[in-house]
Amino acid sequence: MEGNTDTDIYTSETENRYKLEPYLIDFAEFESFVDLNVLEIGVGMGSDHSQIAFNKPRSLTGIDLTERAIEHTKKRFKTLGLTSSLKTDNAESLSFEDNSFDAVYSWGVLHHSPNTKKCFEEVWRVLKPEGIAKIMIYHKHSPIGWMLWIRYGLMKFNPFISLADIYSNYLESPGTKAYTINEAEELARKFSKVECKVQQSHGDLLEGNVGARHRGIFLTVAKIAYPRRFIKMISKVFPFGLCLLITLKK
Numbered sequence: 001m002e003g004n005t006d007t008d009i010y011t012s013e014t015e016n017r018y019k020l021e022p023y024l025i026d027f028a029e030f031e032s033f034v035d036l037n038v039l040e041i042g043v044g045m046g047s048d049h050s051q052i053a054f055n056k057p058r059s060l061t062g063i064d065l066t067e068r069a070i071e072h073t074k075k076r077f078k079t080l081g082l083t084s085s086l087k088t089d090n091a092e093s094l095s096f097e098d099n100s101f102d103a104v105y106s107w108g109v110l111h112h113s114p115n116t117k118k119c120f121e122e123v124w125r126v127l128k129p130e131g132i133a134k135i136m137i138y139h140k141h142s143p144i145g146w147m148l149w150i151r152y153g154l155m156k157f158n159p160f161i162s163l164a165d166i167y168s169n170y171l172e173s174p175g176t177k178a179y180t181i182n183e184a185e186e187l188a189r190k191f192s193k194v195e196c197k198v199q200q201s202h203g204d205l206l207e208g209n210v211g212a213r214h215r216g217i218f219l220t221v222a223k224i225a226y227p228r229r230f231i232k233m234i235s236k237v238f239p240f241g242l243c244l245l246i247t248l249k250k
Helices: 006-020 022-028 047-054 067-080 116-126 143-152 163-171 181-187 217-225 228-235
Strands: 037-041 059-064 085-088 101-107 127-138 193-199 243-249
Touching: 006 022, 006 047, 006 067, 022 047, 022 101, 022 127, 022 193, 022 243, 037 047, 037 116, 047 059, 047 067, 047 101, 059 067, 067 085, 101 116, 116 127, 116 181, 143 163, 181 193, 181 243
Parallel strands: 037 059, 037 101, 059 085, 101 127
Antiparallel strands: 127 243, 193 243
16 A cells, blocks of 8 residues: 555545445444434444544544554544544443433444443443434344354364354354344343344355455355355345344433
């Protein structure tokens, strides 16, 4: 990327993210955050956080468990001329008063917490009455989950390993969890309204650079022979995908 400015790099990173995950934009509805007090839990590299900022919220706050993510997002925001209150914080025990935000957004974060249920309770607590939360956590029944089960369960002569153990040990960081729709509704039982939608991810379709951790002949063959059209067709009949898109109202 020699010769590219930081702005070019950040713009390219964001474009690539949404090219792989166009469903994220449809779910997030970033334009709906205009003139709201917004909290994002888990800013990561800052792509989604910057999209919220571009839509001119009344106030914007971003947290992450790691200082590295906060510093990276601060650099992004300084480069792009955006403003947010950024700090490290724990989603299981948010350092905000009750009823502080009109909206809370979190993509692919809360399933990494040891106590995801407590995270949902904290989202409910810091939301104002009638406030909206948009949260993505992993869905248990997904192509990528079953592919990992074939490789690390069936092919290792351990067919009785649970999907919970598969996600915890082989998907991302240790302890990663995935939920059924019923389990997600139980996590969000304090909210007055819960809407869940299952979405296949680019990982489910073996698109992009997915699976680098599991490189080998199995992944190479799978990417060549993978029946993407059939997998997409299944999702039209059954809720079969990694992303569980949850919209909540307090």
